[in-house]
Amino acid sequence: TEELTFTSCGTEGDNWSIRAAVEHGKRTGKHIITTAIEHSAVLEPIRALAAQGYEVTYLKPDKSGHVSVEDLKAALRPDTVLVSMMLVNNELGTLQPVKEAAQAIKDARCPALLHCDAVQAFLKVPFIPKELGVDLLTISGHKIRAPKGIGAQYIRKGLDVKPLLLGGGQENGLRSGTEPTAQLAALAAACAAWDPDAPARMAAVKAHALEVLATVPGLEIINAGDAPHICAVALPGYPSEMLVRDLSDRGIYVSSGSACHKGKPSHVFAALGLPKRTLMGVLRISFSPDSVKEDADALAAALTEITQTRIAMK
Numbered sequence: 001t002e003e004l005t006f007t008s009c010g011t012e013g014d015n016w017s018i019r020a021a022v023e024h025g026k027r028t029g030k031h032i033i034t035t036a037i038e039h040s041a042v043l044e045p046i047r048a049l050a051a052q053g054y055e056v057t058y059l060k061p062d063k064s065g066h067v068s069v070e071d072l073k074a075a076l077r078p079d080t081v082l083v084s085m086m087l088v089n090n091e092l093g094t095l096q097p098v099k100e101a102a103q104a105i106k107d108a109r110c111p112a113l114l115h116c117d118a119v120q121a122f123l124k125v126p127f128i129p130k131e132l133g134v135d136l137l138t139i140s141g142h143k144i145r146a147p148k149g150i151g152a153q154y155i156r157k158g159l160d161v162k163p164l165l166l167g168g169g170q171e172n173g174l175r176s177g178t179e180p181t182a183q184l185a186a187l188a189a190a191c192a193a194w195d196p197d198a199p200a201r202m203a204a205v206k207a208h209a210l211e212v213l214a215t216v217p218g219l220e221i222i223n224a225g226d227a228p229h230i231c232a233v234a235l236p237g238y239p240s241e242m243l244v245r246d247l248s249d250r251g252i253y254v255s256s257g258s259a260c261h262k263g264k265p266s267h268v269f270a271a272l273g274l275p276k277r278t279l280m281g282v283l284r285i286s287f288s289p290d291s292v293k294e295d296a297d298a299l300a301a302a303l304t305e306i307t308q309t310r311i312a313m314k
């Protein structure tokens with residue numbers, strides 16, 4: 001309870017963490033390290049800091065969707081004030097080496113604070129912030145069936161962080177404003193109601209999905225994901241947006257990656273260096289505790305039908 005502050009969402013926690021770390025290190029330097037595959041809730045506030053004169057190093061993932069601690073070690077500098085690394089990538093499902101990053105920062109005696117966006121990891125992949133060695137960590141309620149509009153922020157005990165909102169002093173003075181009691185109670189209830197067997201169930205459904213999807217003509221598995229609930233595939237020659245629409249007409253909801261706006265491919269898939277034809281046809285598939293193998297069968301059947309009825313682009 002001493003280390004948690006409630007927020008309205010993951011975006012708020014990510015933004016706050018970045019601002020707080022930069023403020024914390026304002027006399028130390030102006031260098032930030034993050035990964036090229038963070039959510040835009042991390043990348044955009046960092047981009048805004050870059051426009052104000054901060055220097056940013058983006059760690060690139062390898063083909064398997066993981067960033068390397070060796071790259072982080074090489075990037076750490078005495079003027080690095082923040083390292084922001086997510087635990088589970090939201091489009092690939094890959095686990096990033098956050099614990100190893102914390103050790104690397106410590107070994108280098110680097111003054112940087114370590115922030116972790118754990119929005120996709122919370123209750124899907126076990127972790128304890130203290131054991132990860134992070135200073136700041138962000139979660140969001142709606143990823144675990146709490147209502148939208150509630151999140152939480154871990155701030156390591158002893159870390160001096162500037163309040164997000166000034167006012168009546170709620171949340172230990174860190175985020176003033178009358179507490180949304182119903183939302184808070186709902187987040188607690190969602191945590192309590194979370195089925196501890198859900199991750200294993202989702203992993204089994206995903207494993208089955210990857211098997212049946214491999215039978216779809218032309219389909220490529222882009223990433224099987226380390227986390228139990230996310231994987232990514234591609235149907236080269238079939239634009240993602242069309243696939244998402246065709247599938248949703250059949251009652252199947254997948255996405256083309258969280259940042260696929262206006263026909264531009266997601267920055268996460270782009271960072272993998274995929275060929276353009278593959279990149280334009282990626283699908284991010286996620287599973288819920290209620291997903292069953294038949295859902296995966298229906299997805300594979302629908303994609304097969306689409307490849308039979310639509311002509312692939314060259």
Ligand code: PLP
Pocket residue numbers: 008009010011012014039041086088089090117119120140141142151258
């Ligand atoms: N970070 C990651 C990895 C996410 O997947 C999301 C949501 O999709 C967010 C941050 C933003 O969380 P919220 O929607 O609660 O603002």
